[in-house]
Amino acid sequence: MFKRVVSGLLLIALVTAILVTVLAPMALAQDYRFQVRQNIVHLFINPDGQVRIVYDLTVAADSGSDPLDVFDIGLPNSTYNLSEVRASLDGVPLDRISDSPYVDHGVAIELGTRAIRPGQTGTLHVEATVRDMIYQDSDDAEYASLEFAPTWFDSQFVRGSTYLEVNLHFPPGVTPEEPRYHSEPFTDARVEDNRVIYTWADQDASASREYVFGASFPQVYLEEGVVQKAPAFGLNLDAICSSPIIWFILFGLGWVFISVVGSRAQKRRKMKYLPPELAVEGTGIKRGLTAVEAAILLEAPLDRVMTMILFGLVKKRVVAVESQKPVRLVVLKEQPEDVKLWYYERRFLKAIQEDGSLAQNELRDLAIDLIGDVNKKLTGFSRSETKAYYKDIAARAWQQVEAADTPEVLGERWGEGLEWTMLEDDWDERTRDVFRDRPVVVPTWWWLYRPWTARTGPARGTVSGPVSAPTPSGGGTPVTLPTLPGSDFANTVVTGIENAANTVVSGVESFTGKVTQTTNPAPKSSSSSSRGGGYSCACACACAGCACACAGGGR
Numbered sequence: 001m002f003k004r005v006v007s008g009l010l011l012i013a014l015v016t017a018i019l020v021t022v023l024a025p026m027a028l029a030q031d032y033r034f035q036v037r038q039n040i041v042h043l044f045i046n047p048d049g050q051v052r053i054v055y056d057l058t059v060a061a062d063s064g065s066d067p068l069d070v071f072d073i074g075l076p077n078s079t080y081n082l083s084e085v086r087a088s089l090d091g092v093p094l095d096r097i098s099d100s101p102y103v104d105h106g107v108a109i110e111l112g113t114r115a116i117r118p119g120q121t122g123t124l125h126v127e128a129t130v131r132d133m134i135y136q137d138s139d140d141a142e143y144a145s146l147e148f149a150p151t152w153f154d155s156q157f158v159r160g161s162t163y164l165e166v167n168l169h170f171p172p173g174v175t176p177e178e179p180r181y182h183s184e185p186f187t188d189a190r191v192e193d194n195r196v197i198y199t200w201a202d203q204d205a206s207a208s209r210e211y212v213f214g215a216s217f218p219q220v221y222l223e224e225g226v227v228q229k230a231p232a233f234g235l236n237l238d239a240i241c242s243s244p245i246i247w248f249i250l251f252g253l254g255w256v257f258i259s260v261v262g263s264r265a266q267k268r269r270k271m272k273y274l275p276p277e278l279a280v281e282g283t284g285i286k287r288g289l290t291a292v293e294a295a296i297l298l299e300a301p302l303d304r305v306m307t308m309i310l311f312g313l314v315k316k317r318v319v320a321v322e323s324q325k326p327v328r329l330v331v332l333k334e335q336p337e338d339v340k341l342w343y344y345e346r347r348f349l350k351a352i353q354e355d356g357s358l359a360q361n362e363l364r365d366l367a368i369d370l371i372g373d374v375n376k377k378l379t380g381f382s383r384s385e386t387k388a389y390y391k392d393i394a395a396r397a398w399q400q401v402e403a404a405d406t407p408e409v410l411g412e413r414w415g416e417g418l419e420w421t422m423l424e425d426d427w428d429e430r431t432r433d434v435f436r437d438r439p440v441v442v443p444t445w446w447w448l449y450r451p452w453t454a455r456t457g458p459a460r461g462t463v464s465g466p467v468s469a470p471t472p473s474g475g476g477t478p479v480t481l482p483t484l485p486g487s488d489f490a491n492t493v494v495t496g497i498e499n500a501a502n503t504v505v506s507g508v509e510s511f512t513g514k515v516t517q518t519t520n521p522a523p524k525s526s527s528s529s530s531r532g533g534g535y536s537c538a539c540a541c542a543c544a545g546c547a548c549a550c551a552g553g554g555r
Contacts, residue, residue, distance in 0.1 A: 049226025147214035182214035291419035328356035415443035435486035
């Protein structure tokens, strides 16, 4: 009887052990599914070299998710003091904070009874202070450099897009002109509480990937000894195969990849001529900009901007185009008495040389001054609201053209709103679509541009002096305005303006690059970092601006 009882107890224990072994992992394997609605981060760089990191994560649990009862938040390194990390959910303090078992450098924050239930939303607030994030700038020994990647989550847990915002608060006393952003330009800059603040914002970011932001500033605003010296070669050698062949392949392919990507990035960088406004972001819309000034605000290609100025002068019967290739312009001796020229139009006229060509250095100076003028006009106003306002004007200009019910009105409205319609990126395709199968009467000013030019004076393709502008009512050779099929007119217009854009500016990339050197010079710091992602973080930094913030996620 005793042996039978013992055998029964052993069988029960064995079954229990098996059940525990099988079911325990199932119980631990929580099914977290959520969306990060917002990830707003503030980094405060203090003179003693410490950086206070503040997260505000607004998280929504999916309807089919298990309750979100723990979050892992990545931090740049392990120099934080766990006892000083603070967290709260919707303003209620959380006290169960420990080192994360999933993130190399990070904390696990348990929500306990305040777990976010399926279908609910909560805002997790986390504060931590770290050191050793600030390095000597790789290109300027007098500058300090910092790079940061906000925490992200494993893609198996998180879905949808998120609003990502990173605010970098420089040390007190740094002046607005001194900081330099790294590869990613900031979207806003301002001064608050004697601190310059760079803000990077992305309305449609992914919560499951890494985004890197960085900037440099003078070391004089930091205490002596807090800036880390960049390692001569900081790669994690344990992560690289020791075979010389593998080394050769990896570095060879890496060099090719970096060269290709770097070349493309450099080209994109050259085209960004508009300087970020370093001032308190204002409110309201800056009205009263011309179409050309609006094009600068929207950072339209400079060849298009110069072409808009040219056609504005042609419409005003001030300039005629004698030749397209090479471009030859002539200032008309008979001009309307009441013509009003904008300041940039007067500058454009000064760029026309005796042989009718355009002095490229004069056009570059014009572009630089125009960019600076627009930037000043935007001071105190909201750039985002102002951009939306002028995009709407461009859209309404197209609506007016589309609503024209006769060939005469169609040509007139298109001519009146030409510069505004050119603000659209797909202007050429839109022009072809709007005019397809619709006859149009050619605007009178188009006679001052090829191919229908019929002037008194020198023959086409030559310039020997000023000529008279032909008009239907005199002042030149009388002409009859033709009515053309819409598709023919659209092709002629698109081709003509494209030719003008290609010839007014000789080499748009070179032209814009030289303008950008003055209006929005590239930052001197070119720091970069190598970081891990997903559940783990391999912070193998080999740069002067290393500050690896690692991935976190639910469990």
